Amino acid sequence: MVALLLLAIALVVLVAALAWLGQRVRRWREVRRLARFFDDEVAVARNDGERLQRASSCLRRAVARTRSEAVALTGEAWLAVLDGDDRSHPFTRGPGRLLAEGPFRGDVAPGEADAAVLLARARFIRLGAGHDA
Numbered sequence: 796m797v798a799l800l801l802l803a804i805a806l807v808v809l810v811a812a813l814a815w816l817g818q819r820v821r822r823w824r825e826v827r828r829l830a831r832f833f834d835d836e837v838a839v840a841r842n843d844g845e846r847l848q849r850a851s852s853c854l855r856r857a858v859a860r861t862r863s864e865a866v867a868l869t870g871e872a873w874l875a876v877l878d879g880d881d882r883s884h885p886f887t888r889g890p891g892r893l894l895a896e897g898p899f900r901g902d903v904a905p906g907e908a909d910a911a912v913l914l915a916r917a918r919f920i921r922l923g924a925g926h927d928a
C-alpha cells in the first residue's frame with residue numbers, strides 16, 4: 796500500500812516536472828522566434844537611421860498587441876510607453892531615446908545606434924513573449 800502511494804506521488808511529480816519543462820521549452824522557442832524576427836527586420840536596413848526606424852516599428856507591433864492606443868504616440872510619450880515600469884528609464888533617459896529622434900537625424904554615431912537597437916531588441920522580446928504589458 797505504501798509502495799503504491801509512493802509510486803503515485805512519484806508519477807504526479809514526474810508529470811508536473813514534464814509539464815514545467817515543456818512550458819520552458821515553448822517559452823525558449825518563442826524567444827528565439829521573436830529574436831530571429833527582430834534581427835531579420837533590422838538586418839535589411841541600409842543605414843543606421845533605417846535600422847532605428849525598423850527597430851521602432853517592431854516595438855510598435857509588439858505594443859499594439861496589448862495597448863493599441865499607444866501605437867499612435869510619438870516622442871516622449873512613446874518612449875515612456877517603452878520604458879514601462881523600468882525604473883532606469885532606458886528609453887526616456889538612456890540609449891533608447893534615439894528611437895524617437897534617430898531615424899530623422901543624419902548624424903547618428905554607429906555605436907549609438909547599436910546600443911539603441913540592442914535595447915529595442917530586448918524590449919521587443921519581452922513584449923512579444925508576454926513578460927510586459
